[in-house]
Amino acid sequence: MTEPDTASNRPPTLQAVPPLLLEVQSLSKRFGGLQAVKDLSFTVGEGEIVALIGPNGAGKTTAFALISGFLAPDTGRVTFRGRDLAGLKPHRVNALGVARTFQIMRPFPRLTVVRNVMIATLGHHPAPAEAERRARAVLAELSLADKADALAGSLTLAERKRLELARALGTEPALLLLDEVMSGLNEAETERILELVRAINRRGVAILLIEHVMRAVMSLAQRIVVLNHGERIAEGPPEAVAGDPKVIEAYLGNEDVAGAPA
Amino acid sequence: MRTAAALVAVAVLLALPAVLNAYALTIFILILFYAFLAQAWNILGGYAGQLSVGHAAFVGVGGYTSAMLAAHWAVTPWLGMLVGAGLAAVLGAIIGYLGFRFGLRGFYFVLLTVAFAEVCRILVSNIDALGGALGLYITFTGDPRQFQFQDQRVYYYVALALTLLATGMAALIERRRFGIYLTAIRDDEGACEALGVDTFRYKMLAMVVSSFLTGLGGTFYAFYLFSLQPNTVFGIPLSVEIIIRPIIGGAGTLLGPILGSFILTPLAELSRQYFGQSGLHGAHLIVYGLLLVSVVLFLPHGAYPYLRRLFKRA
Amino acid sequence: MAVGLTLIFGVMRVVNFAHGDMMVWGMYLAFVLATRAGIDPYLSFAFCAAALFVLGVAVQRGLVDRIVDAPHEMQILLMLGVALVLENLALAVFGPEPARIRSALARLTWEVGPLYVDVARLVTFVVAIVLTLALWLFLFRTELGRLIRASADNPYGARVIGADVRRIYAAAFGIGAACVGAAGALVAPILPFQPTTGLSLSVTSFNIVIIGGMGSLVGAFVGGLLVSVAESLGAVFLRPSLKELFSFGLLILILLLRPAGLFGRRAA
Numbered sequence: 001m002t003e004p005d006t007a008s009n010r011p012p013t014l015q016a017v018p019p020l021l022l023e024v025q026s027l028s029k030r031f032g033g034l035q036a037v038k039d040l041s042f043t044v045g046e047g048e049i050v051a052l053i054g055p056n057g058a059g060k061t062t063a064f065a066l067i068s069g070f071l072a073p074d075t076g077r078v079t080f081r082g083r084d085l086a087g088l089k090p091h092r093v094n095a096l097g098v099a100r101t102f103q104i105m106r107p108f109p110r111l112t113v114v115r116n117v118m119i120a121t122l123g124h125h126p127a128p129a130e131a132e133r134r135a136r137a138v139l140a141e142l143s144l145a146d147k148a149d150a151l152a153g154s155l156t157l158a159e160r161k162r163l164e165l166a167r168a169l170g171t172e173p174a175l176l177l178l179d180e181v182m183s184g185l186n187e188a189e190t191e192r193i194l195e196l197v198r199a200i201n202r203r204g205v206a207i208l209l210i211e212h213v214m215r216a217v218m219s220l221a222q223r224i225v226v227l228n229h230g231e232r233i234a235e236g237p238p239e240a241v242a243g244d245p246k247v248i249e250a251y252l253g254n255e256d257v258a259g260a261p262a
Numbered sequence: 263m264r265t266a267a268a269l270v271a272v273a274v275l276l277a278l279p280a281v282l283n284a285y286a287l288t289i290f291i292l293i294l295f296y297a298f299l300a301q302a303w304n305i306l307g308g309y310a311g312q313l314s315v316g317h318a319a320f321v322g323v324g325g326y327t328s329a330m331l332a333a334h335w336a337v338t339p340w341l342g343m344l345v346g347a348g349l350a351a352v353l354g355a356i357i358g359y360l361g362f363r364f365g366l367r368g369f370y371f372v373l374l375t376v377a378f379a380e381v382c383r384i385l386v387s388n389i390d391a392l393g394g395a396l397g398l399y400i401t402f403t404g405d406p407r408q409f410q411f412q413d414q415r416v417y418y419y420v421a422l423a424l425t426l427l428a429t430g431m432a433a434l435i436e437r438r439r440f441g442i443y444l445t446a447i448r449d450d451e452g453a454c455e456a457l458g459v460d461t462f463r464y465k466m467l468a469m470v471v472s473s474f475l476t477g478l479g480g481t482f483y484a485f486y487l488f489s490l491q492p493n494t495v496f497g498i499p500l501s502v503e504i505i506i507r508p509i510i511g512g513a514g515t516l517l518g519p520i521l522g523s524f525i526l527t528p529l530a531e532l533s534r535q536y537f538g539q540s541g542l543h544g545a546h547l548i549v550y551g552l553l554l555v556s557v558v559l560f561l562p563h564g565a566y567p568y569l570r571r572l573f574k575r576a
Numbered sequence: 577m578a579v580g581l582t583l584i585f586g587v588m589r590v591v592n593f594a595h596g597d598m599m600v601w602g603m604y605l606a607f608v609l610a611t612r613a614g615i616d617p618y619l620s621f622a623f624c625a626a627a628l629f630v631l632g633v634a635v636q637r638g639l640v641d642r643i644v645d646a647p648h649e650m651q652i653l654l655m656l657g658v659a660l661v662l663e664n665l666a667l668a669v670f671g672p673e674p675a676r677i678r679s680a681l682a683r684l685t686w687e688v689g690p691l692y693v694d695v696a697r698l699v700t701f702v703v704a705i706v707l708t709l710a711l712w713l714f715l716f717r718t719e720l721g722r723l724i725r726a727s728a729d730n731p732y733g734a735r736v737i738g739a740d741v742r743r744i745y746a747a748a749f750g751i752g753a754a755c756v757g758a759a760g761a762l763v764a765p766i767l768p769f770q771p772t773t774g775l776s777l778s779v780t781s782f783n784i785v786i787i788g789g790m791g792s793l794v795g796a797f798v799g800g801l802l803v804s805v806a807e808s809l810g811a812v813f814l815r816p817s818l819k820e821l822f823s824f825g826l827l828i829l830i831l832l833l834r835p836a837g838l839f840g841r842r843a844a
Contacts, residue, residue: 068456094458102456108449119446122439123458131439171458313649315656364832369652374831377824384821448649502660509653551660558654 018045020082021175021206022098027066027076029059029230036062038230040076044175049197049207051217054227055250060210061103063227064177067208068100069093080175095123099173101164103180103210109153113144113163116152120170135170142166142196158189162196169200176200178209182216190216218242226250275422279415287414293527294421295482300507300519301428302475307505308513309432309441310468311448313372316357316379318500320350320473324480325490326386329398332408339409339481347477353378354473358466367451376498383496397491400484409485417486424482425520428475432516435471444468445514476504499547503530506550510557512564521566526550 022044029037037059044050052060065071067078069090078085085093099120108116117135118128125131139145142162147155155163161181168176178197182190194216201207211217217224217238224241226234228250234241241247275294279287303317327349328342337345360366361374387395404412411417435441443464446454451461484490494500511522530546537545561568 070452070455089460090452090455091458091460094456100456102453106450106453108446108453110449111445115442115445118442119454119459120457122442126439128437128439128442167453167457311649313652360828360832366831368649370831372652374828377827377831380824381821381828384818384824388818388821502656545664547660547664551657551662551664554657554660555654558650558657562650 018048020044021046021048021080022067022208023077023079024063024067025077025079027063027078028074029062029066029071030074036230037066037073040227040230040232042225042232042235044206044208046174047201047204047206049201049209049220049222051221051224052208052210052227053212053214053217053224054233057229058227058250059230060227061179062230064100064179064208064210067093068098068177094171094173097172097174098177099168099171099175100177101168101179101181103183105160105164107152107155107160107163107167109151111152112149113152113155114139114148116163117166117170120167123171135166138166138170141199142169143192158185158192161185161189161193165193165196169205173205175206175208178207178211180210180212182211182213194220272426276419279418284414287418289528289531291414291418291421291486292531293523294418294425295479295486296503296507296527297520297523298421298424298428298482299476299479299504300511300523301425301432302472302479303504304508304513304519305432305435305444305475306468306472308508308515308518309435309448310444310465311514312361312465312468313368313505314357314375314472315372315498315501315505316375316377317472317476317504318496318498319375319379319382320354320476321480321483321500321504322382322386322490322492322496323350323353324477325484325495326392326398326480327477328409328481329400329484329490330392332400333398338407339485340407343409343478343481346481347474350477350480351470351474353382354469355466357473358469362462362465362469376501379496379498379501383492386492386496392492393490395492397489397495398484400488400490402488409481420482424478429516429520431471431475436516440464440467448514502547502550506554508564510553510565512566512568515564515566518564518566521569522564525565526553 020043024043025041027037027040028035040059040063042050052063054060062071066073067085069085069088069092072087080093080096080098083096085096088096108119111119114132114135117138118131121131121134121138122128125134136145136148139148142165144159144162144166147159152160152163161184165178165181168178181197182193185193190213197207197209197220207220209217209220221238224234224236224238225232226241226244226247233246233250234244236244278290282290299317299321303314306312307314324343324346327346328337328339331337331342331345332339357375357378361371366374386392392398400410402410404410406416435444443454443459446459447461447464454461480495483495507522507526508519509522510526511520512518529549533546533549557564
């Protein structure tokens with residue numbers, strides 16, 4: 001979706017279109033009888049924050065799995081920094097700069113928090129001492145420093161969310177895939193994570209997030225892609241998407257929209 | 263502090279043969295030998311969490327290789343040991359490749375390892391060139407170049423050396439990236455992959471190291487007991503002996519396997535003595551089973567971590 | 577007529593899907609214990625089934641239940657422990673010699689046209705089919721059966737709708753054990769057994785289940801047929817001592833190629 005940068009083409013609400021980081025083209029995936037993702041295309045530019053929303057079962061997490069290498073697409077292509085990700089195993093995709101969190105959190109329960117993050121930092125810093133140093137730094141940034149030596153299995157929900165975030169960050173990604181990182185949190189915790197995500201983005205990390213907490217989506221995202229039944233039904237800046245009748249229709253009858261904008 | 267304690271322990275172990283009588287010495291040789299095998303398994307089963315219940319296959323391969331090399335080509339078992347271990351590592355690589363490439367985890371991986379061990383057992387039992395079901399016997403010459411010693415105490419020191427070797431390797435692995443990755447792989451492979459860890463590679467590495475070390479043990483077994491029978495040396499009971507020690511003692515810890523062996527080997531000997539007379543075969547296996555169940559239920563991390571916690575509080 | 581044999585093994589494995597994978601050598605070995613009744617096994621099999629049901633529930637409640645949420649390896653190890661205890665208890669009590677039960681029926685043969693049909697095996701086959709049907713009816717037509725299948729598919733969902741998952745697991749485990757008990761009794765006259773037979777039986781049943789697919793009754797049935805045919809063929813062409821080799825080789829192949837099985841509902 002790169003357009004020539006002339007005054008007449010530039011949409012008024014966007015600044016100059018950033019260089020392409022992630023390009024998803026005509027992605028499709030079917031499971032038995034269910035078409036989970038159908039002909040999905042969108043892009044994420046450097047440093048952008050893009051949100052992927054849609055009712056449950058719309059195919060969002062499947063899209064994440066397809067992008068991060070956990071699933072192979074039936075058709076279509078995913079390109080990251082111009083590099084085709086076809087057939088790459090998840091750890092290779094991660095090495096290239098894409099990190100993801102999981103909707104159902106998967107900390108390493110028998111390891112300490114700092115070790116959890118070290119698994120991430122060891123990738124770029126094979127010496128354990130250095131990896132630990134960096135892991136602690138990341139934890140400090142996410143206000144988890146005091147829990148660094150506790151077992152990951154003992155953390156509260158909010159702390160686990162931040163740990164999940166810390167681990168993904170530890171791999172020093174250029175693109176962060178956040179899967180419902182705010183679900184289940186109260187007001188204060190949500191606000192906290194929002195700030196953290198903004199801070200991460202300010203450092204230049206692009207964010208692609210799946211979220212049901214609309215408040216967060218509206219305040220964070222620069223662009224929103226709406227999915228329903230695996231297909232893209234709308235795309236655009238938050239205000240445009242919020243008013244789109246197709247989007248509203250897709251959500252009607254779904255009770256999982258938390259705090260939809262007026 | 264810890265290194266001091268370790269040095270003391272090693273010193274004690276070095277000095278032991280001077281004070282032990284012949285019977286006690288044999289017990290200790292067994293303790294150390296099994297501790298060695300336990301530690302070798304620990305690298306794959308404890309740290310990496312890939313439960314192999316077919317490790318006896320590596321003992322068998324290692325033992326048979328060096329025995330055959332010695333018998334037919336007069337190759338000194340000191341060299342044969344390395345060859346045997348190498349072959350064991352190749353077998354390990356095959357099993358690992360098949361298992362990990364095809365995504366076999368947990369229970370399925372256990373099945374695979376058991377199946378391979380049994381296949382080896384049956385094959386060897388049926389190949390007459392390898393002695394068939396009766397196995398191989400090694401003539402006693404007492405010649406050190408043939409890995410045989412008149413003096414029991416030399417066997418003791420060899421077993422001790424092996425144990426220290428395996429423990430040293432485990433210690434080295436534990437503190438490096440390799441070891442840290444393994445512990446995470448044990449908990450959640452998918453999450454590891456998402457964080458950039460090539461789980462296949464590290465699991466293979468663990469498997470090869472583990473099987474190589476276990477293969478070394480095969481030669482010791484052959485030249486200490488002087489006989490190799492496929493049913494014993496490839497069999498599930500031996501695999502059980504190998505895994506029970508680290509599990510009871512503490513899988514994934516450095517001292518767990520050793521502690522496990524110190525607890526269980528005398529226990530097995532005692533029960534063999536006590537029950538063996540009344541014709542109750544395998545009674546010690548019942549004890550093993552009960553212990554296994556108890557440990558899983560009450561002390562899932564094994565005896566060593568439990569004791570460590572106790573002493574910390576004291 | 578080996579079909580009857582393998583069919584039963586397939587059937588009894590299915591029920592344990594409700595509870596995860598690891599069923600266990602022990603359960604299979606337990607049949608060795610069960611079949612020592614002095615009564616003609618064709619009569620006593622119901623009793624054996626009942627006895628093992630109790631044992632199964634006991635194991636489930638007392639042991640497995642406690643570690644349902646534990647890491648996978650722990651569950652495997654637990655079962656291994658139970659297996660060790662059961663096998664060696666049998667060894668201690670019954671001795672290592674192979675045994676065989678003589679049944680009045682075993683000696684009968686029936687002339688059907690040009691064929692001599694071994695009555696014993698025929699009865700086994702018929703009973704196996706009856707049991708399979710009964711199990712099918714139970715799983716698909718009764719409340720408890722449906723709950724078991726639901727729990728297997730989705731343990732979290734089942735809890736949500738208020739099902740007492742623990743009881744369901746216990747029931748499933750117990751039924752599986754009962755099937756084993758019945759199987760053991762029915763098979764005893766045909767197959768000489770000893771405490772160590774457990775392993776090869778487990779392998780056979782694992783083969784069946786993995787081929788047919790975990791969690792599928794139909795799969796177990798089909799798997800049973802396939803495996804028994806394969807094994808019969810193997811027995812024809814290979815030396816008897818290599819027959820076991822064949823089973824294990826088959827297991828390896830199956831593990832590598834289709835861990836989800838033909839009808840399996842769970843991804844490997």
